[in-house]
Amino acid sequence: MDICFNKPHIATERLHTSQCSLLSSKMKLPFLTFVLFLLFVCCQSVSHNSLRKQASILVSLKQSFGVSDHPSLVTWNLSQYASLCSNWTGIACDNTTFFISSLDISSLNLSGTLSPVITQLRSLENISVDGNGFSGAFPRTIHVLKKLRFLNISNNMFSGGLEFEFTMLTKLQVLDAYNNNFTGSLPLGVSRLPSLTYLNLGGNYFSGDIPPSYGGLKLLNFLHLGGNDLKGVLPSHLGNLTNLTQLLLGYFNQFDSGIPVEFGKLVNLIHLDLSNCGLHGEVPKELGNLTKLDTLFLQTNRLTGSIPTELSNLINLKYLDLSNNQLVGEVPAQFSALTKLTILNLFINRLHGDVSIFVADLPKLENLSLWDNNFTGTIPPMLGRNGNLKHLDLSTNKLTGAIPKFLCFGRKLKTLILFDNFLFGPLPDDLGKCKSLSRVRMGQNYLSGPLPNGFLYLPFLSLVELQNNYLAGKLQGSNANPSKFLAQLNLSNNRFFGSLPSSIGNFSGLKILLLDGNKLSGEVPSEIGDLKSVLKLDFSRNNFSGEIPLEISQCSSLSYLDLSRNELTGSIPSQLSQLHILNYLNVSWNHLSQTLPIEFGSMKSLTSADFSYNNLSGSIPETGQYSLFKSTSFEGNPNLCGPFLKRPCNDSSSTLPLQTNHQVDSKTSKVPAKYKLVFALGLLVCSLAFVILAVIKTRKMRTHSKPKWKLTAFQKLEFGSEDILECLKDNNIIGQGGAGVVYGGTMPNGEQVAIKKLGTSKNGGSHDSGLSAEIQTLGRIRHRYIVRLMALCSNKETNLLVYEYMPNGSLGELLHGKKGGCVLKWDTRLKIAIEAAKGLCYLHHDCSPLIIHRDVKSNNILLSSDFEAHVADFGLAKFMQDGGASECMSAIAGSYGYIAPEYAYTLKIDEKSDVYSYGVVLLELITGRRPVGDFGEDGLDIVRWSKMQTNGTKEEVGKILDERLKKVPLDEATQVFFVAMLCVQEHNVERPTMREVVQMLAQAKQPNTFHMH
Template sequence: MADFFFLPFFFFFFFLRSCNSRAILSVTEQASILLSLKQSLRIPDPLLSSWNSSNTSSICSWAGVRCDASERSVVSLDISNSNFSGAISPAIAGLRSLVHLSIAGNSLSGSLPSGIARLPCLRHLNISNNQLNGSLARWNFSSMATIEVFDAYDNNFFGPLPLELVKLPNLRHLDLGGNYFSGSIPAAYGDFPKLEYLSLAGNDLVGFVPPELGNLTSLRQLYLGYYNQFDGAIPPEIGNLISLVHLDFSSCGLHGEIPPQLCKLQNLDTLFLQTNQLDGILPPELGNLTNLRFLDLSNNALTGEIPKELSALQHLILLHLFINRLHGEIPEFIARLPDLEVLKLWHNNLTGVIPQGLGRNGKLRELDLSSNKLTGEIPPELCAGRKLEILILLNNFLFGPLPEDLGRCGTLSRARLGQNYLTGSIPKGFLYLPKLSLVELQSNYISGRISDELQQIPAMLGLLNLSNNRLSGSLPASIGNFSALQILLLSGNQLSGAIPPELGQLKRLLKLDISHNNLSGEIPHEIGYCSQLTYVDFSENMLTGAIPNEISQLRILNYLNLSYNHLSYNIPKDIAAMKSLTSADFSHNNLSGRIPDSGQFSYFNSSSFIGNPELCGLASNPCKFSTSSPLQSNPRHSGGGLRSQLPGKFKLLFALGLLACSVVFAATVAIKTRSMIRKTSKAWKLTTFGKLHFGADDVAECLKENCVIGSGGAGVVYRGTMPSGEQVAVKRLLGINKGSTHDNGLTAEIQTLGKIRHRNIVRLLAFCTNRETNLLVYEYMPNGSLGEMLHGKRGGYLNWNIRLRIATEAARGLCYLHHDCCPLILHRDVKSNNILLDNNFEAHVADFGLAKFLRNTGASECMSAIAGSYGYIAPEYAYTLKVDEKSDVYSYGVVLLELITGRRPVGDFGEEGLDIVQWAKMVTNWSKESVVKILDRRLADVPLEEAMQAFFVGMLCVQERSIERPTMREVVLMLEQAKQPYGC
């Protein structure tokens, strides 16, 4: 495409003589047109400073302007990538000699002036990456006989695809991707006579891919994927595009088998068919595409074995077949592909051994074979070319030792080898590789010592997980050299000796777990230097001595477990005063003295202190020098709160009372329902939650197909306008079948939203029902959901200030639910699509169909099944079905990461099991200073301190253990520190 935009100027001059002769404007007149264009734009200084009325005679030297040889006519105008906004002045159509016009990469809005279509010499028009809108279906393209390049990528054009484009005899490059074009692809789009580049990707197109596209025999690049949702299969006629070099049908809903006719595309360099619903076997005919370098068929439903015919693809650089249903062995020929750099086959049913020659070509950079059923040993030459960066083999049945050569692989950044049967020791130098940021070797049978290599100072390692192995010996002093380490997991080994004081040098450490070992000696007081710690577990060792008071210096510590050791003396009162500490376990030691009754300790369960015979203050061992033990004076210490202290008879009476109320309520509802049905089976009943200026019939009028604005598992959402002009959103739910216990969230949503009054929670206006249909009437949110705004085509519209404000407002809404409602409310489906934005982009938490009342403060509830959205569900909820307010906090943390990165929670990271939480931790090494590595690239001028604080809050919210996460009230307070004050 660059060749199109930068033609030699002598070609311009020649062409000017041949295009239709028109009256040539004077230099002064052309300068006036350019100044009119400048006036219509909002331009950051000092851009276009050369465009001024004092030097109109020298417009050919103005920025972005090129003239013909006589310097009488402007033939090229390029003001691309200049951060302009505003609209394009229609006066631009007066530059009749324009051959090249590029306004790409700005923030221009409004419609495209129709006069541009009448420029007689225009050959190259690039308006991409703006916010231009309107329909192009009626644009007069037929007058643009000279046009060769039309690039409208990434705008807001809508309506059907323009048909008149087909009449352009010289069009070679057409890009309409990244817009809102709808309907089907016209069959006439197969009639372009000279088209070489066609992109319709990233629109809202439906229907079938027309087989007529197979007539575009000059086509070299074809893009139809992303957001489009086509029916049917890939047309076999695509195989007729013999000039095709790049074919991309990714993420567009295609199903059926891969047509073997694609084998005729002998010039194909890239074939991307990932994230569809393609099934059947991998066609052996793909082996005929001998020029193929990039092949991605991942995330489909392909079956069978990897065909041996693919061995002919000797130029293959990238091979992605992950998330399919492939079985059989990994063929040996894959190891012999001379140019292979990236191989990802994870999440299949592959068996057998990994080809032992893999990596011998010296070019392998990324390897992910995780979540298969592979056996045998890890190939010894994976890093033969010293280029291996990512090695992921977790969750297989691999055995034998780690290759010694991995200890010399200086390019390796991530090694995930956990959940196998690996034996032997950790190769010398492996943990100290200079670029290594993540190591997972957990749940293997690795033995030996952790080597002490003081001469090397690693700078990158952020996560080290060696838990559940057979490591022995002492923890080396060189552990203090891992200055970037943020997660250290060594539990479940046979480590012995003292904890080295050098541990205090790990200033970035967030999580430390060395439990279930044989460590002895005292807890080093240097632990107090690790000021970022939120989680510490020293349990089930042989530690002695006193609990160091320096632990109280860990100001954000949430979890502390010192149980099952031989610790003595008293529990320091300063630790009891730690406001951040929400869980602590001192049980089964030799502690003595009184249990502190201040601060957080007053909330801890007595099980946190049992097994210390000389520790008084327990119900079983009250302090003799006190008239009443602390636990007796504060019933919360017994672990059940005041309710657990109530007499059994009172509990029984209370339960019977509730039962009686329920029976009366049910009978009343039944009587009223029968009465209503007798009156009319079709009549609407409107229940309002405030003063309204419309009735039930007005609401029912909204139920029209052309009013649909969204749909989900619970029903369809309509946009309606009431007689007063007020706009509302009407959610139509399925009717409740007689005898059914499932009401699609209706009861929960009415009970919850009918009571809530908060500016950051969507307001339920009314409930409208008849015998067949149930309608919820909400205030209308003009800017849709946060998810649509972030991940749709307008994703770059939200600047940093708006994003941070949305984050704080959403936190305020959840804070109200968790702390100020009675009873407290768990949302259970916090996600970006359930945060709606009003006309001012103010955030409102919405969709309470899964909400639950939390009737016992601080307790969790066990659900019968997992509810919520993939990518947002907290780990403990997925594993145990137990849910509390910290489950919402985790989901909110995912939303906060979405706001920071602009990425979806899942699917954007190209690796088995990798979601936005794991990816953010991996890329940043848990360091908030590294937030720049994950910031949304569409954002400009982001205050680094604010981004760092928001990222820090997000990381706290998505801690794996719920006890480590802050409350929503704490989240609001921390976000206040990032920006201006907000209340809860």
């Protein structure tokens, strides 16, 4: 009998029950352990399978990036799937499920496409691929990632539309697609994202109106739609987004409306940017309700009326920019309440009245720019007393009185620009102690007295313009070292007297030195020859005496020299002929004697010279550059003779060289004819033998060596080197230039490419490590307005560069060449100008180290199917310097008609050389003419022709406009011409940077003219 079921007594029953349970537990324990073991093994198996599957998806995704062995993704290896969550770059997993929750591969210099395989990672909450070079369409199936909260695809080159099933992304909080190539309308589905707090669609090509439904995104705190092609009315519905802290709608959008008064309801706004987007009407007083604002940008619009006093309620405002509008009236005195204001920009308006005293009391003011208005009265005497002033520009007004003495009180002042006013009195002594000072422009005033002690020796000084004043005194020498940054010193048309100190030679960084129109005397110091970088010297209209110092010939960069209207004596030094880029020389109205240096005739750079009104004698050389000078260049010298002056010279002196040459010729003619014939036959036999040997050697080399091709891909390729080589046929040639021959081709997958075969260098090969490394650098460049280098195919003899194909060819072809039948409209030309400028700006300012194009021209600006500009062949001119120069390519890099004057003879270039060439392209766009050859006169180019036709003034631009253009907005053409003239300034220091060019061209759609300061 089983005692477990015997129940004679309750106590006995409980005892036996306890014993039974214990026995049962002992029996179950091994079983449970076994079950737990099975579950653990099963879970481990499931976990490993999941990791392997996710790793496989990532490897497939990596293959779509185009470069399978990218150094940043070496950990993405299927054999290492077990460490997926702990060691794979940019991967984070859920700690419980081990599913990938975050993919962050931002700023890894990746390219190619983003494969839809990414949507198989269904647990993703974060996708960050920003700061790469991804192109093509963004995966439309992204909506299946229902857990997605954060999506950042900014700063890539994604294209097409941005429409997908947004309604399924109910958890999405951040959508950042800034700075891509998206087109079409703004995505409507965005307005159906209930959790969205951050939306950035700026810097794309979205067009049309802003959907009113965007006003329903109640949780939104950041909205950026600027930098697109949006038009229409600025929707008042955006005023419903009361949680917004940042709203950016400006730059390149062109709205046809005013600022909605409903924006006054956005009381949580901290940053409001409505700049450069075509707004008109008055500034709404309701903006005064936005008391949390620290930034208000309304510049470069067509805003009218007065500045609302209600803006003084913005007590947290730090940055206020209302510049480049049509505002009138005075600056409200109530602005004294803006005690946090750091930057106040009101330039290019129609404001008048005094510069309010309150600006001197703003404790944190650093930047005050009021130029190009109608301000009168004096500059507040306490301005700068706050100790924070860094930049002050009050130029082009009607200000009077003295310059305040506290401007540099805090020793932070960097820029002081007061030119074109009615200021008088001395320069404050304190400026001589302002060590932070960099740019000083105070010309065209009535300033008097001497320069402050130490002023010209401030350590960071880079530009000094004090011309057209009444400054006087001696230019004091010093043992101190002047600023190595000082490039331009203009003291012309003042009353300085005494000698020029020998310490002038210590200003080694000077590029422009203008001392004309003073009362300086004594000899020109020989130390002037220490100015190795100087481009322009003007000492005219002084009282300098003695001889022209021979040391001037050591100023190897000099292109402009004016010593006219002094008291100089002696001869003109023939050593000046060593100035190989000198193109302007004026020594007129002196007391120079003896003969004209015959060496000047061989100075090919010298295009203008004036020797008039001296005591020169002898004959005027008739050859070389002398034949180009005007007859007035020699008048006023009674003892000079020659055809220029219609004053015949002594026959004997003029015929002697001819007799000498004749005698030499007669001696050579005595060689017997039979010896000449024998010599010619011998030379012919030797030449034939040399050619035969060369052919035999070449055939042997071809027989014994078949160079192997190496393909270096800079993105994912669906073709190989064989496909590339198959395109190298004569009937595929689509272009030829100094950098090589260009072939067009279609790859097996249907993709069109352009293949540039680089010319071979002089050493017989083109495959060297230096060139390969440089091309590797170019291959990593990814920018919307730069032609994408897809691959390098090379062997020991040849380099083939594979580029994306541009179906509309080059700008040069459309303006002048085979495609000239297609007349580009003005809007398209302006668009191309801005886009090409942005491409060059990227090379100059966003690449480290900067990249100099070296051959900017219209033929190197290629156009896509929608006429988007892409800069091509950047940097290639550098590679070709060792090769033979073709008829298109200069031996110093650059194409004829585009070469900046300073390096046509020096072989020295910098980014300002590119700026000059770009200015020529702008003139091509305006005129429709080629850089050279379209102007009748020999040697006349588009730059000089444009200046001649317009007298160098932008108001005459109508005279040179392309006759094929119709209905050109004159204000736009004027602005583009203005920029072009700045770009082609003779001296490179006077040219803008490409970043400044982009900013100025952005104003072309505005009626107000932008001035560089």
